[in-house]
Amino acid sequence: MTDLSPRPDRELLVSDDERDRMAQRLREGLAQGRIEMAELDQRLAEVYRARTRAELELASRGLPEPGSRDALVVDERPTSRFALGVFSGFERDGQWVVPSTFTAWSMFGGGRIDLSEASFTGRETRVLAVALWGGTEIVVPDDVEVVVKGFGIFGLFGKHGRRPARPGAPRIVIRGVALFGAVVTKSKPPWRTPWR
Known part of the structure; x- marks a missing residue:
């Protein structure tokens, strides 16, 4: 369950990188069958509207907390070959x-x-x-x-x-x-x- 208790870091403004990581986490939730396609669209809209980390975390409600390496495979251009x-x-x-x-x-x-x-x-x-x-x-x-x-x-x-x-x-x-x-x-x- 997502932790929504007060923490100073949750009021920090989010970066584009943090939004992109959350969007990737939601797509993985879809691939795992945890959320439906219509729900993915709704949650992605919440991600890109989020201003603080608290608002960003709301988009992950019901998904398991990420481990240290849950987003190892990414859809990004390689940095070095x-x-x-x-x-x-x-x-x-x-x-x-x-x-x-x-x-x-x-x-x-x-x-x-x-x-x-x-x-x-x-x-x-x-x-x-x-x-x-x-x-x-x-x-x-x-x-x-x-x-x-x-x-x-x-x-x-x-x-x-x-x-x-x-x-x-x-x-x-x-x-x-x-x-x-x-x-x-x-x-x-x-x-x-x-x-x-």
């Missing part, structure tokens, strides 16, 4: 939108891909990581399914195998090769939406 470190490094982290396929090359350099705060464009995301005399670290949230299928030649392609996650969670498939280098995968607790 490729990362390259040649005699240098790269880093992708923070809140970014990952495409269905992301490619990372590190050659005589290194890089870090952090997916713990990321959103995804599909239920399955493929990461192709190639490390030639270099290294790449891939940080994955610990509430998604991860499959690692790469291999090392005089190198390390770490965390082999499959790690299951909560039902319905997105799937990240990491493939590639490490030649005289390393690609390592580690998990991290997922980022939480700050005002929920």
Whole structure:
């Protein structure tokens, strides 16, 4: 049940991003069969009329409270598709939108891909990581399914195998090769939406 008790943050004016997140949550409610199409239209109108967080929260009445990662798959343009470190490094982290396929090359350099705060464009995301005399670290949230299928030649392609996650969670498939280098995968607790 939506909490409508007085809280100072509920009187804050909402941003366009907050309206868009709520609209996405309502569309997911429709996809799950929790609300009907006519009701979706009515609630979306409430979302885009809302001025405060209290008014915005009213549009989600009757829907379960979102968990820390309930809106992982979004209908947005990817922020970045490729990362390259040649005699240098790269880093992708923070809140970014990952495409269905992301490619990372590190050659005589290194890089870090952090997916713990990321959103995804599909239920399955493929990461192709190639490390030639270099290294790449891939940080994955610990509430998604991860499959690692790469291999090392005089190198390390770490965390082999499959790690299951909560039902319905997105799937990240990491493939590639490490030649005289390393690609390592580690998990991290997922980022939480700050005002929920």
